[in-house]
Amino acid sequence: MLNVLTNKLSLTLFNNDTFKAYFAPFSTKPIAVLMGEMFAATVVKMKTENNDMYSLTLAISGKVNEQHFSFQPGQYIELQVKKNGSYIKRPFTISSSLAQLQQDKTITLTIKKQFAGRVTPWLSSAIKQGEMLGVSPAKGDFVLNRLSKMAVNKEVIFIAGGSGITPFHSLLLSHVANNPTINFTLLYFARANQHALNGSLVALELEHNNFTLKLLQRERDGHCSAAHINAVTSDLQHSEVYICGPNSMMDSTRELLLDMGLPEGALHLEQFGLASFRNVDLNVVRNVSFAITNKEVVVDEDNQKTLLILAEDNVVPAKYGCRMGICQECKCKKVSGVVYNSQTKTYSDTGEEDIQACISVPVTDVVINL
Structure with missing residues (x-):
């Protein structure tokens, strides 16, 4: 009877089924986090789909409805994990039906391994059943709204x-x-x-x-x-x-x-990924200079990573939020060079200006105050 009452109290106060579910993400487990608007989600199943894709099924803690966690088919969430002491977010599309969430409070993410990526190849072997991750509210407008x-x-x-x-x-x-x-x-x-x-x-x-x-x-x-x-x-x-x-x-x-x-x-x-670069030839090597940390990165011809990912890959401290151009936390000073903004689909000037690292791709040699 006491457990029933405490679980109801936890659901009312924290939108989680139990107090344990709410506080678990703040523990010292290798992969667990719940920050800001993130929902706690427990790994239920991992399934291989083909040579380079796998599906991850997560159980959402707390209520699942439009006032708490829900989604429109076609939307994505941001998955937050902990790797080597750092919290990382990556956007993944929900591949499961809305009925699945309503019936058993789970969602499925079907993920392609980006073999040069920092997260997706590692995630498939690092995540274990029963671990708790962070899931953002659903985002995106690729939905059938008519x-x-x-x-x-x-x-x-x-x-x-x-x-x-x-x-x-x-x-x-x-x-x-x-x-x-x-x-x-x-x-x-x-x-x-x-x-x-x-x-x-x-x-x-x-x-x-x-x-x-x-x-x-x-x-x-x-x-x-x-x-x-x-x-x-x-x-x-x-x-x-x-x-x-x-x-x-x-x-x-x-x-x-x-x-x-x-x-x-x-x-x-x-x-999926960055917008096309139709008007600029990116088949050239570019140099990205991180002025504050005094690091130089050579970006090869086929590399279309954002400045934020380049910074993370090279252990350059950089603030970030959702990675989709919605927040301003990753704003930094571009000292020189041209970058492409994949949200506005525009190119910067060559001079000094504030840019968002999470949605900016170097088109020429670039110097950044990071």
Whole structure:
């Protein structure tokens, strides 16, 4: 009886099922944190999806509703972990359905290993079942927010490339069954035998007449073409199209659809990673000088890391918040050089100015006061 009363008190005061769940993230466990708006989340399961992707299922502590923790299918969260004594945040898309959260208070993140990255390759082996992590409130606007206004038999086409499948998996599992008058189609491009989450997608197609699945192999089917689009719709001009995947795939598919007559207002894109660098040749080595810590970093031709990640990778102290350009904690002084702002999609001047390290990529040699 006492446990019941204390658990209710904990839920009321801290939005956690038990006092232990609330205070555990502040303990000395290797990977555990709850700071600011972060929710406590316990690792339930880790599953390998293919050679370079894995799924992490987390149980959310406390209430799960719109006043506490919830999400719209297609959104992402920031996962906060502790590595080598430092707390690190990284954004990951929720790949599970909203019903899963409502039924068992869990979410699933399907994560691609960025083999040159600091977190994703390490995370898959470092996290153990039962450990507690930090999860931010859900963010992002890659959601179907006009379903109620869509006409009967409206066509919604999803085009995914590689790990870009994650938001679509959540969107489809959450919306297909509840919207039988809307026809959903998924064109999913991936390497042979590398279509992640395809088991549940195949099952969804078998269960619902309003969902069509096309698993396309890059080696055999090439890139998205007019033939692929025409094979799934005869009324593109009245469809809604959502695209998520590598930058080059997003750029070429966007141009294709607009050329085919799709209204620009019916095209929705989710940028994984940085925005494309169409007007500047980044195939050059750049030098980043961290003036305060007196460190020099050589950035190779293919490297599109932000200044914040470059700083972290080279043990340069740098403040940061959400990493998505929403906060101003990572603001620092650029002394010289040009950077690209992936939020505003603009290039800086060459002179001194304040920039946000979390969304700025060096385009030329750059000197930063960090």
